Amino acid sequence: MSKLTSMHDAVSDGVSDGDSVYLAGFTHLIPFAAGHEIIRQEKRDLELIRATPDLIYDQLIAAGCARKATFSWAGNPGVGSLPAFRRAAEDGIPTELELEEYTHFGLIAALDAGASNLPFAPLRGFIGSDLPEHNDNIARVESPFDDDYVYAVAPIEPDVAVVRAQRADESGNAHLWGIQGEVKIAGLAADTVILSVEELCSEETIRSDPNRTVITSDDVDHVVHDPYGSHPSYAQGYYGRDNEAYIEWAEIASDVDRVEAWLDEWVYGVENRREYVEKLGVDRLLDLQPDHSYATPVDMGAYR
Amino acid sequence: MNYTKSELMVVAAARELENDDSVLVGIGKPNLACNVAKRTHAPDLQMVYESGTIGSNPSSPPLSIGDPVLASGAVSIEPMRNNFNYQLQAGRLDVGFLGGAQIDKNGNINSTVIGDYDDPDVRLPGSGGACEIACHVGRTLMITPHSARRFPEEVDFITSPGYVDGREGRKELGLSGGPEAVITDLAVCRFDERGEMYVAALHPNATREEVRAETGWEIEFADDLETTPEPKEEELRLIREDLDPDEMYTDQAE
Numbered sequence: 001m002s003k004l005t006s007m008h009d010a011v012s013d014g015v016s017d018g019d020s021v022y023l024a025g026f027t028h029l030i031p032f033a034a035g036h037e038i039i040r041q042e043k044r045d046l047e048l049i050r051a052t053p054d055l056i057y058d059q060l061i062a063a064g065c066a067r068k069a070t071f072s073w074a075g076n077p078g079v080g081s082l083p084a085f086r087r088a089a090e091d092g093i094p095t096e097l098e099l100e101e102y103t104h105f106g107l108i109a110a111l112d113a114g115a116s117n118l119p120f121a122p123l124r125g126f127i128g129s130d131l132p133e134h135n136d137n138i139a140r141v142e143s144p145f146d147d148d149y150v151y152a153v154a155p156i157e158p159d160v161a162v163v164r165a166q167r168a169d170e171s172g173n174a175h176l177w178g179i180q181g182e183v184k185i186a187g188l189a190a191d192t193v194i195l196s197v198e199e200l201c202s203e204e205t206i207r208s209d210p211n212r213t214v215i216t217s218d219d220v221d222h223v224v225h226d227p228y229g230s231h232p233s234y235a236q237g238y239y240g241r242d243n244e245a246y247i248e249w250a251e252i253a254s255d256v257d258r259v260e261a262w263l264d265e266w267v268y269g270v271e272n273r274r275e276y277v278e279k280l281g282v283d284r285l286l287d288l289q290p291d292h293s294y295a296t297p298v299d300m301g302a303y304r
Numbered sequence: 305m306n307y308t309k310s311e312l313m314v315v316a317a318a319r320e321l322e323n324d325d326s327v328l329v330g331i332g333k334p335n336l337a338c339n340v341a342k343r344t345h346a347p348d349l350q351m352v353y354e355s356g357t358i359g360s361n362p363s364s365p366p367l368s369i370g371d372p373v374l375a376s377g378a379v380s381i382e383p384m385r386n387n388f389n390y391q392l393q394a395g396r397l398d399v400g401f402l403g404g405a406q407i408d409k410n411g412n413i414n415s416t417v418i419g420d421y422d423d424p425d426v427r428l429p430g431s432g433g434a435c436e437i438a439c440h441v442g443r444t445l446m447i448t449p450h451s452a453r454r455f456p457e458e459v460d461f462i463t464s465p466g467y468v469d470g471r472e473g474r475k476e477l478g479l480s481g482g483p484e485a486v487i488t489d490l491a492v493c494r495f496d497e498r499g500e501m502y503v504a505a506l507h508p509n510a511t512r513e514e515v516r517a518e519t520g521w522e523i524e525f526a527d528d529l530e531t532t533p534e535p536k537e538e539e540l541r542l543i544r545e546d547l548d549p550d551e552m553y554t555d556q557a558e
Contacts, residue, residue: 027370073432077368103431105388128465180383
C-alpha cells in the first residue's frame with residue numbers, strides 16, 4: 001500500500017503541539033526538511049529528543065517550537081556550540097527549555113528499551129559521573145546474580161520519529177547505507193513514523209538486497225520523497241555536508257535578529273524543500289556531490 | 305626544523321599510540337595524531353569512531369565524527385547501539401581520546417557545565433560518548449591547552465571519570481583502565497600510583513614556572529623529568545602536506 005505523501009501533510013497529520021519528537025540520524029541523514037516544516041506549521045511545546053540536537057534543533061528552539069530538549073551532546077559538530085540551545089537553557093529566550101540529559105550510550109539504550117518493550121535497559125554507563133544525580137530516569141541497579149551492578153535507563157518512546165534513508169518503496173521499506181546511527185531503534189520506539197527519502201525505488205529493488213533494509217513498511221506511517229532533505233547535513237553517496245552552512249549558523253544564531261531574518265528567508269519564505277533547494281542553487285549542490293564509488297554486488301542466489 | 309606548539313602536541317599524541325592498538329578517535333588533533341601514527345610507526349592501528357565506523361581510512365580530514373569519509377572504505381559500520389555495546393562496553397578498544405573544558409588533579413573531565421548544573425555560568429555540550437569512553441577503554445588521552453582555568457584542582461562536574469578520587473576509587477567502581485597522558489602546549493602529564501597528575505616531560509623551551517602558573521594545584525614534576533622529543537621531519541610533512549594542509553586544526557611553522 002502506498003503511503004506516499006508530502007512533507008506538509010505528513011507533519012500536519014503526524015505532529016501535534018505538545019508531542020515528543022525524535023528527528024533521527026547521527027550526523028548523517030538528519031531530517032532538516034522535516035524540521036523546517038515543523039517550524040513552518042508553528043508547532044509548539046514539543047519535547048525534542050535527539051542524541052545530538054545539531055543545527056536542526058537549534059533552529060526549532062530559536063523558532064519557539066520547544067519546551068524540552070532530551071539529548072546527550074548539544075554542540076555544532078566540528079564547529080562549536082549551539083547558540084539558540086544555550087540561550088534558551090541559560091536565559092529562557094525565546095522560551096524556557098527543560099533539559100533531560102544523557103550520555104550517547106544512555107540515550108541510545110533508553111530508545112532501545114522503548115523499541116524492545118522493556119521497562120528499562122541496563123548498561124555499564126554513567127559510572128563515576130555526576131549525571132545520574134540530575135536525571136531521575138537514570139538509576140543504579142544491583143545484579144540479581146552476583147555483586148556486580150549496572151545503570152538502568154527508563155524507556156524513551158517518542159510520539160513521532162522522523163527517519164531518513166537513501167531510498168524506499170512507496171509502502172515504506174527503506175534501504176540505508178553509510179552511518180546508521182539510531183535510525184532503526186528511533187523508528188521502532190516511536191508511535192508514528194515519518195520516513196523521508198532521497199529516492200523512491202521499486203519493491204523489487206528492496207527485495208534484491210534485504211540486508212540493506214533498515215526499517216520495514218509495518219513501522220512506517222508516511223513516506224515522503226524529499227531529495228536533499230538532509231541538507232546541510234549529508235546523505236552518503238548523494239551529497240556531502242555543507243560545512244559553510246554549519247560555520248555560518250554559528251554566527252547567525254548568536255544574534256536573535258539575524259536568526260529571525262534567517263528563518264524568514266530559508267524557512268517561512270519557502271513553501272517546501274523543493275523551493276529551498278532551488279534557492280540554494282545548482283553551484284552549491286554540485287560542490288557537495290561526491291564521485292561515484294559502488295559496492296560490489298552480492299549474489300543472493302535465485303533458488304528453485 | 306621549525307615547528308609550532310600545536311604540531312608538537314599532535315606528534316606527542318601520535319607517539320602514545322602503538323601498532324596493535326584499536327583507538328576511538330575524535331575530531332581535530334586526535335584525528336591528526338592517529339593518522340600520523342598510522343602513517344609512521346603504527347600502520348596496523350585500527351581507527352574506530354563514535355558514529356560506528358570501524359577501520360576508517362579517511363581520504364581527507366573528517367569535519368565531524370560522522371563524516372562520510374569515515375564511512376567510505378571502512379571495514380565495517382555498526383549501528384550506534386551495537387558500537388557502544390560490543391566495541392566500547394565490552395572492552396574491545398585500547399585507547400580513546402577525550403576533550404573537555406576542565407580536567408582535574410585525578411584526571412576527571414568536565415564537558416557539561418561551568419558552575420552549578422541547574423543554573424550554569426556556561427552550558428557546555430555534555431558527554432556525548434565521552435563518559436563511557438572514559439569508563440571502558442584501556443588508556444585515555446587528552447590534548448588540551450594548559451591553563452589554570454582548564455586545570456582546576458577539582459572539576460565543577462564530573463562528566464567522564466578519571467581516577468575519581470584516586471586509583472582505588474576508580475577500582476572500587478569496577479573500572480579498569482584510566483587516564484594515560486594529558487598532552488598540553490607546555491608538557492606531557494601522566495598519573496602517579498595515587499592517580500594524581502604530574503609532569504612527566506616538559507616541551508622544549510617550556511619552564512616549570514609556566515606550568516605551575518597555569519595549573520590550579522601544586523602539580524609535581526617527575527624526578528627524571530624529560531624533555532618532549534621534537535617532531536621529526538616526516539611527521540611534520542605528513543601534517544602540513546597530507547593531513548591538515550588548510551591549517552584547520554594546527555598552526556603550522558613556515
